[in-house]
Amino acid sequence: MCWGLRGVCVRGFCTYLPSYMNMNDNHISLARINKILLSQIVAAKYLTEGLASYGDDFLLPLLNAIRIFNKVEVERVLTRTPQQNFTAYYDLLNFNVALFTRYAQGCVNVLENYNKKESARFHDALLATLNGNTDKTLDEYFLKNEEVLHRVVVEYPQAILDIENEYGFHFERDPESLIAETDRYYLYQTKPNRDHVEVDNSLKPVLIIPPFVLGGNILGFLPGEHKSYAHAFANRSIPTYIRLMKDIHETPAVQTMTLEDNARDTRYFCEKIKQRHGLPVTLNGYCQGGYSSLCNILSGELDGLVDAFITCVAPMDGTRSKGLGTFLKSLPKEFNDLAYGTKVLDNGNRIADGELMGWIYKLKSIETSGPLIALLNDMMMLDGGNSKRGGIKNKTVAAINYWLANERSDLPMAVTEMSYLSYNVPIDDDGTLPVRLFGKxxxxxxxxxxxxxxxLCYGEDDDLVEKEVALAPCDYIDIEVTPFPKGHVAIATSWSDPNSSCALDSVFGKENYRGPVRFQLDLSKNGQKQ
Known part of the structure; x- marks a missing residue:
């Protein structure tokens, strides 16, 4: 275990120090030994900071969850009989024990992988030193410990902060991009960011509805790197619009929003877009945005305004989920309630706690996302081939982590209840959704x-919205389906790159699957154009 965390324990180095000095009188000086010892002390400091930082990311939401839980239980515990309380809390204890067991097993697995890698490297460095080889010597191995931990604890967080200027839409830099607004949403136009590309107003327009929990900026990921879902449409001259929710903490209308309000606002924006282009809109929903868009279309509120529909990794029947769905089913029924994820604002309005929702996603896969596991995975990921400090060069990794750290938003209760229903009540045998709109x-x-x-687009390795969850509507109606490799945000990141193997504007795979941009272009080509 001492060597398992990259040999940062000073005790581990000191164990080998005597034999190292005796066998290498001609190859090492006292000054170098002091330098190595100092580097290991610094590395131990970084390791301590890393464990504290990664632990805080996991434990602070836990403390918040405990606070909300206690507040709800103060009232509810009195409504249950002693026997019911005993059973409920016993089941909750078993649930937590199962979570801890999964986390412990995950730690064992990642430590095993880490130790296999490190023991081989340490062995090679030791042999090189004993044989008088100047390459990959033992002192260089120890010196690199500090470098890697410095990269994880100091350079990596700074790279995440530095990417803010490049990540997302930044519509504030172009005031003319604001097309319309309601009490709850803004409607922006995404402009092309490639040279010599202009919007073709005769093409069929698309309105993108982003996810609620993940935030809209994930769909404008890294425009400068040509990794942006929205810009993938705009850079093919398609009139591209995106609906972004106003700040929930500054906007009471968002706090009290109903699904009907959401549908009316979508209709208003579609009317504005149709007036600008004289064509019906393609509604394009990502994740939760796809499910809410489906509900809006089925309600009849968008009749005459929308004639085409695109969804990406949208959770259509969460009861089929092996991850989040199974997690919710394993939670004791007394505690599978939105009240345990709700907070009350100073004005009395109740909203869903977005930080807690994000933490739930971590809990459901705790064997791969727990704090120690995350730290070790980042250490292995950022273990570069050289020991020179030069910052984190991978902008995609930095942007993904910026998104994870900063884009979790609190949600209106109506939106949360919609998602809750979709993960607890299956689609009826006749194709009826568990959600109702306008009483219908x-x-x-x-x-x-x-x-x-x-x-309908889905991710083949999506562990948040699994294939079975996204494809549920195919059991009831005929739909064109496009599978993408990788996970939940790959369509918005990896495959938004026009030079990627599954570019959104291309046809790919043995079955000639169409990406969403290609689908949109073909709609215009086939007559849905002025």
């Missing part, structure tokens, strides 16, 4: 009656 049931088969073309 919503049935998938209505899409055929409305003559709306649907492209």
């Amino acid at each position: 049931s919503l049935n998938l088969k209505a899409l055929k009656e409305k003559n709306i073309t649907w492209l």
